[in-house]
Amino acid sequence: MKAAVASALRAARRVLAACHESPDGDCLGGALALCLALERAGKRVVVASTDGVPAVYRFLPAWERVTDRVEGLGSFDVAVALECADLERAGRFAPVLAACPVLVNLDHHRDNTGYGHLVWQDPQAASVCEMVYALLAELGAEVDEPVATCLMTGLLTDTGSFRYSSVRPETFELAAELVRRGARPDRIYELVYESRPPSAVRLLGLALSRLQLSADGRVAWSVVDEAMLQQAGARWEDTENIVETLRSIAGVRLALLFKVEPSRVKVSLRARDGARANEVAARFGGGGHLGAAGFVARGDLEDVVRQTLQAAAAEVQTGSG
Amino acid sequence: MKAAVASALRAARRVLAACHESPDGDCLGGALALCLALERAGKRVVVASTDGVPAVYRFLPAWERVTDRVEGLGSFDVAVALECADLERAGRFAPVLAACPVLVNLDHHRDNTGYGHLVWQDPQAASVCEMVYALLAELGAEVDEPVATCLMTGLLTDTGSFRYSSVRPETFELAAELVRRGARPDRIYELVYESRPPSAVRLLGLALSRLQLSADGRVAWSVVDEAMLQQAGARWEDTENIVETLRSIAGVRLALLFKVEPSRVKVSLRARDGARANEVAARFGGGGHLGAAGFVARGDLEDVVRQTLQAAAAEVQTGSG
Structure with a gap:
C-alpha cells in the first residue's frame, strides 16, 4: 500500500494533508513533514487542522x-x-477530504474504520511519523533538518520520549537517522514538556498535596475545583498532567482526577498494569482507551467520588495484571 | 585503549567491577553487564558498591x-x-582498587582525574553503558537479555529517557540493538520513574504549591521543611525530583530548593539555557556541574534565601543563553 500511496502523491499537483481534531505532535509533525518534502518536489501542499496548532507545537x-x-x-x-479514526475526526475538513479524487487514509492505530481510496494502516508503527518517513523514503524525498525535526516530534511525543511499549528497534533506528539529519530531541523535549506555565505547576502541586489512595493503594485520586484554580492562577487546561502523575505512584493501577466545574464533575481516568480505564468510564456513560478514559457526571461531588471509587475498586481487583 | 582494556580482561581470572558512591543506574547497569558477560566467559567477578543498591534499581x-x-x-x-572521577569516589573499595595489579579507569565524564593503569575516557558517550557495550563487542561477548537490560538501564537513566543533549545517533542505535536482544525500555522506565511512594508525590505537591518566582521569572524556588515532611509522611530522600520539576517551568533558567534541616539549610540547584548552577553554588562553598549543583548553609533561612536569590539573579542575568 505504501507504494500505491507514493505513486498517487508522485502524480499529484495539489495535495491536502489533514490532521485530526485536537491535533497532537504526531499528526502535526507528520503533516508538516509531508508538506515540506512534497513542496521541495514542486507540489502545492495545504496542511489543514480544524483546531489549529496548540501553542506548545508552535516551534x-x-x-x-x-x-x-x-x-x-x-x-x-x-x-x-493522518490518524483520523473516521473521516469525521478531520472536523470541518471532512467534506473536503471526501470530495477528493484520491483520499489516503494513513494511520498507525487499530481502531481505524477503513474509509478512503487508499487505506494504509500499520499498527506496528509507534507513530504515524514513522509511516510518513517510510513514505518519503519510497518517494526518494530528501529528509533535511526541518523535515527531521517534524518527524522526531511525532516519534518523541507519541512514545512519551521512547518509553511506551510501542517502541520498536525500528523506532530507535529512525530516531538515530533523524538526529544525524539535524533533529534535536533535547530541544523538542524541552519545548513540549518543560515549558509549563508556573500556574500549571502550582496547580499540580495543590492537586498532588491532596492525593488520596483507596483500594489498598491501587487507586490514587485527587480533586481540582475552582478555588484551587484561583489559588494557583490556573485554568482548566492546566490540569493535563495531574492524573498522569497520580498514575506514576508505586502500586497504583488506576488514577482518577475529579474536576469540579459549576454544574458538573468531569472525571479523568488513567490505568496501567492490566486495569481498564475505559471499562470504568463506560459504567458512567463515558469512553476512551484501556489506558486513558473519561466521563462527565452530574450531581453531588461526594456521590460522584463514592460511586466512581466503588467501580474503580472493582476494576483493580478483577482486572488482570 | 578499548583494545588494551579488553586484552587485560581477557587475561584475567578474577575481576572486580566497582561503582561510585551513591550509585546510579548507569554505573550499576554497566558493572552488572560486565559481571554477567564475563562470568559467561568463565571468569569470577565481584561487583562492589560502597552504598549498596538503591531500592529503585533492585530489578x-x-x-x-x-x-x-x-x-x-x-x-x-x-x-x-566505573564513573569514579577519582579513586576516592569508590568509597571503602578505593584501597582494594588501588592494590590491584591492573586498575581500569572507565568513565564518560570530563572531570576524571586520570588515575589507574588503563585510562579509557569517552566524553562523547552519553552513558558508561555505551562504553561497556563497546568493550563487550571487542571481547566478542554475547549480549543476552539480562545483559541488554542492564545496559538499557544505563542508557535510559543517564539520558533522562533519551532527552538530554548528550544523546547521539549511536545512543539510539545501541538502544535499537538492546531492544532486539530483549531489553524493555517501557518496563525499565516504569520501574525507575513511575514507582514513587505516595508520600514522595504528596511532598512534591506541597513543595510545588509553594513555588515562588524571582528575577523576572527566570528563577524558580521553593522550600521543604520538617513540618512538610511530616504532613506528607515523607523523608528527606523523597525530595529528589522537586527541583527538576521547578526547572521545567517555562522561562526558568535556574531552580532552587531549600531543604531546612534542624541546624543547616541544604540548597539544591538546577540550571538550563546557559545558566550555571555550579557558579552559584561555588559562591557559597559548594560545587557540582553546570546543570546540577548544591551547597550547605548555616544560618537563618530568610538570610540564606535572600543571599542565594541575589546570586541566582546575577547568574541568570549575566549567563549566556
Whole structure:
C-alpha cells in the first residue's frame, strides 16, 4: 500500500494533508513533514487542522502554514488524512477530504474504520511519523533538518520520549537517522514538556498535596475545583498532567482526577498494569482507551467520588495484571 | 585503549567491577553487564558498591550479587572503576582498587582525574553503558537479555529517557540493538520513574504549591521543611525530583530548593539555557556541574534565601543563553 500511496502523491499537483481534531505532535509533525518534502518536489501542499496548532507545537517548522479555514481552499488531487479514526475526526475538513479524487487514509492505530481510496494502516508503527518517513523514503524525498525535526516530534511525543511499549528497534533506528539529519530531541523535549506555565505547576502541586489512595493503594485520586484554580492562577487546561502523575505512584493501577466545574464533575481516568480505564468510564456513560478514559457526571461531588471509587475498586481487583 | 582494556580482561581470572558512591543506574547497569558477560566467559567477578543498591534499581539482573562489604573479597587480577572521577569516589573499595595489579579507569565524564593503569575516557558517550557495550563487542561477548537490560538501564537513566543533549545517533542505535536482544525500555522506565511512594508525590505537591518566582521569572524556588515532611509522611530522600520539576517551568533558567534541616539549610540547584548552577553554588562553598549543583548553609533561612536569590539573579542575568 505504501507504494500505491507514493505513486498517487508522485502524480499529484495539489495535495491536502489533514490532521485530526485536537491535533497532537504526531499528526502535526507528520503533516508538516509531508508538506515540506512534497513542496521541495514542486507540489502545492495545504496542511489543514480544524483546531489549529496548540501553542506548545508552535516551534514546528512551517507551523504557521497550517490552516483552520475551509474557505478558499480550492481543490486537490490527493488528500491525506493522518490518524483520523473516521473521516469525521478531520472536523470541518471532512467534506473536503471526501470530495477528493484520491483520499489516503494513513494511520498507525487499530481502531481505524477503513474509509478512503487508499487505506494504509500499520499498527506496528509507534507513530504515524514513522509511516510518513517510510513514505518519503519510497518517494526518494530528501529528509533535511526541518523535515527531521517534524518527524522526531511525532516519534518523541507519541512514545512519551521512547518509553511506551510501542517502541520498536525500528523506532530507535529512525530516531538515530533523524538526529544525524539535524533533529534535536533535547530541544523538542524541552519545548513540549518543560515549558509549563508556573500556574500549571502550582496547580499540580495543590492537586498532588491532596492525593488520596483507596483500594489498598491501587487507586490514587485527587480533586481540582475552582478555588484551587484561583489559588494557583490556573485554568482548566492546566490540569493535563495531574492524573498522569497520580498514575506514576508505586502500586497504583488506576488514577482518577475529579474536576469540579459549576454544574458538573468531569472525571479523568488513567490505568496501567492490566486495569481498564475505559471499562470504568463506560459504567458512567463515558469512553476512551484501556489506558486513558473519561466521563462527565452530574450531581453531588461526594456521590460522584463514592460511586466512581466503588467501580474503580472493582476494576483493580478483577482486572488482570 | 578499548583494545588494551579488553586484552587485560581477557587475561584475567578474577575481576572486580566497582561503582561510585551513591550509585546510579548507569554505573550499576554497566558493572552488572560486565559481571554477567564475563562470568559467561568463565571468569569470577565481584561487583562492589560502597552504598549498596538503591531500592529503585533492585530489578536489575543479578543486583543481589552486588556487595557493599570489603571483608573476604580476596584479590583480583583486574579491577574496573566505573564513573569514579577519582579513586576516592569508590568509597571503602578505593584501597582494594588501588592494590590491584591492573586498575581500569572507565568513565564518560570530563572531570576524571586520570588515575589507574588503563585510562579509557569517552566524553562523547552519553552513558558508561555505551562504553561497556563497546568493550563487550571487542571481547566478542554475547549480549543476552539480562545483559541488554542492564545496559538499557544505563542508557535510559543517564539520558533522562533519551532527552538530554548528550544523546547521539549511536545512543539510539545501541538502544535499537538492546531492544532486539530483549531489553524493555517501557518496563525499565516504569520501574525507575513511575514507582514513587505516595508520600514522595504528596511532598512534591506541597513543595510545588509553594513555588515562588524571582528575577523576572527566570528563577524558580521553593522550600521543604520538617513540618512538610511530616504532613506528607515523607523523608528527606523523597525530595529528589522537586527541583527538576521547578526547572521545567517555562522561562526558568535556574531552580532552587531549600531543604531546612534542624541546624543547616541544604540548597539544591538546577540550571538550563546557559545558566550555571555550579557558579552559584561555588559562591557559597559548594560545587557540582553546570546543570546540577548544591551547597550547605548555616544560618537563618530568610538570610540564606535572600543571599542565594541575589546570586541566582546575577547568574541568570549575566549567563549566556
